[in-house]
Amino acid sequence: MLLNVRLESGYQYENGHVIATDTVLRNIRIDKGTITKILDPTAPYEKGLACYDAKGMLLLPSFKEMHIHLDKTYYGGPWKAAATRENGIFSMIELEQSLLLELLPTAQERAEKLIELILSYGSTFARSHCNIDPVVGLKNLEKLKRALANYSDKIAHEIVAFPQHGLLRSNAEGLIRDAMKLGVTHVGGLDPTLVDGNMEKSLQTMVQIAVDYNAGIDIHLHEGGETGLKAIRRLADLTEEAGLHGKVTISHAFSLASLAPGADVEMANRLASLGISIASHVPNGKGVMPIPMLQEQNVNVMLGNDSITDHWSPFGIGDILQKAHRAAELYGWSNEYNLSRALSLATGGITPLDESGKQVWPKVGDDATAVLVPASCSAETVARLPKCAAVLYKGNVASGLLDDTKHKKGKQ
Structure with a gap:
């Protein structure tokens, strides 16, 4: 279980323009490298699972x-x-x-x-x-x-x-x-x-x-x-x-x-x-x-x-994210919407939200291949270039560290 993960959930609009990105906290279950459940933090989950606390960090496609x-x-x-x-x-x-x-x-x-x-x-x-x-x-x-x-x-x-x-x-x-x-x-x-x-x-x-x-x-x-x-x-x-x-x-x-x-x-x-x-x-x-x-x-x-x-x-x-950052600066992509869309240059086209703001990643069945960053949203990530705290490849920690809480009991 990956606990307390921040996921993007939609855009906030004002006068027809995107002004902010909404997020929610979720717990994510990973089995054999695949995301099998995305749960509200209050929902019960199986006891005995290895658990890692993301502490509210943002999950993005790698x-x-x-x-x-x-x-x-x-x-x-x-x-x-x-x-x-x-x-x-x-x-x-x-x-x-x-x-x-x-x-x-x-x-x-x-x-x-x-x-x-x-x-x-x-x-x-x-x-x-x-x-x-x-x-x-x-x-x-x-x-x-x-x-x-x-x-x-x-x-x-x-x-x-x-x-x-x-x-x-x-x-x-x-x-x-x-x-x-x-x-x-x-x-x-x-x-x-x-x-x-x-x-x-x-x-x-x-x-x-x-x-x-x-x-x-x-x-x-x-x-x-x-x-x-x-x-x-x-x-x-x-x-x-x-x-x-x-x-x-x-x-x-x-x-x-x-x-x-x-x-x-x-x-x-x-x-x-x-x-x-x-x-x-x-x-x-x-x-x-x-x-x-x-x-x-x-x-x-x-x-x-x-x-x-x-x-x-x-x-x-x-740093490929730096390249997306450079593109955003070069082409004047400085507002919330354009910065969030610029993430696709670094991820091979995958973004948490589609163009209309519908949440499309992650979904159950996706590979657990992602990065955790100390940021509030994709736009901040592209603009501010936070250091990756952890990098996951098919459920394995490929780089960085996660807070291991596996000795704590899971919920009933």
């Missing part, structure tokens, strides 16, 4: 980290700032020729520390891109799979076979296919024009691998302007032709920020019709990504930390 590189990081080791990029991405590819081998002996250890970090911030799902390249071959993948296996009772995952040095440029197709045989869930790609030098062949190869292994696609597309837009349009066509509806993600997709009014909605409708998702780290200092417009047109927008203190960037802290 978070989803949808773009991260668990296999290569400085995290867990000495501080080191990002590398200088004299020749952009090509400088970084050259650096990795030696750096990946230096990091390899501690790759599993650091991946595990990174998993613990994102767990502490409430993420119980991670989609990790993993380097597949001629330098390390499948060795990073082997280390990452071991790390994830050690945390299989705390976090679910997907793995993207990521040709960081270019799918065509590094002749990585064979290695990617080998990675797919090892249970990788998504085929990756990288800037088909800038890096691979042949947009059509790069995209065709990626799509064919996905079809051959019944896998998803998640491409890094940093290319801006018309170059990036051309790649998005062609990938959309190939997605339709190959029957990959709902299985394709475009990470970053910076070129969407350059679309003119009208063309942006047209593009968004095309992506939505094919179930193509956008994964964003909510970048600062570049063209502002049109996340609100994408959501309005029913495009699935997901968030990720991307790099966490590695040779690409020192700024990621592992």
Whole structure:
């Protein structure tokens, strides 16, 4: 039993506008990782159950980290700032020729520390891109799979076979296919024009691998302007032709920020019709990504930390809720309603209340996968970023602590 849990129950309105969020206290019974009862605190419950007191903390859906590189990081080791990029991405590819081998002996250890970090911030799902390249071959993948296996009772995952040095440029197709045989869930790609030098062949190869292994696609597309837009349009066509509806993600997709009014909605409708998702780290200092417009047109927008203190960037802290907070600040989502809806960016679309304020989560039958935070509502959580007190994964405490009252008798 999880006692004295605060759940959102509805919105308060004034002159047609949401001004506050109502909550109630409930006791929740969990059996074999599933919520089986949601009770009023005065209702009786079975004696002899292990009981944990949430002390009025707010229960929210746990978070989803949808773009991260668990296999290569400085995290867990000495501080080191990002590398200088004299020749952009090509400088970084050259650096990795030696750096990946230096990091390899501690790759599993650091991946595990990174998993613990994102767990502490409430993420119980991670989609990790993993380097597949001629330098390390499948060795990073082997280390990452071991790390994830050690945390299989705390976090679910997907793995993207990521040709960081270019799918065509590094002749990585064979290695990617080998990675797919090892249970990788998504085929990756990288800037088909800038890096691979042949947009059509790069995209065709990626799509064919996905079809051959019944896998998803998640491409890094940093290319801006018309170059990036051309790649998005062609990938959309190939997605339709190959029957990959709902299985394709475009990470970053910076070129969407350059679309003119009208063309942006047209593009968004095309992506939505094919179930193509956008994964964003909510970048600062570049063209502002049109996340609100994408959501309005029913495009699935997901968030990720991307790099966490590695040779690409020192700024990621592992907190997906912080990314939702950044989006709210960037797009001016400062009122109660918009802040509460922004939570969906961190949770993979799940919110306690639907758009009309009806309570839709949690329900009996849901997995007991959630976070407890010292906050009064979702809106406060997004705005104030409280530290997760406890993280539950299928009924198990994956991170943090709960007050154990199991020695107290349950009610008759």
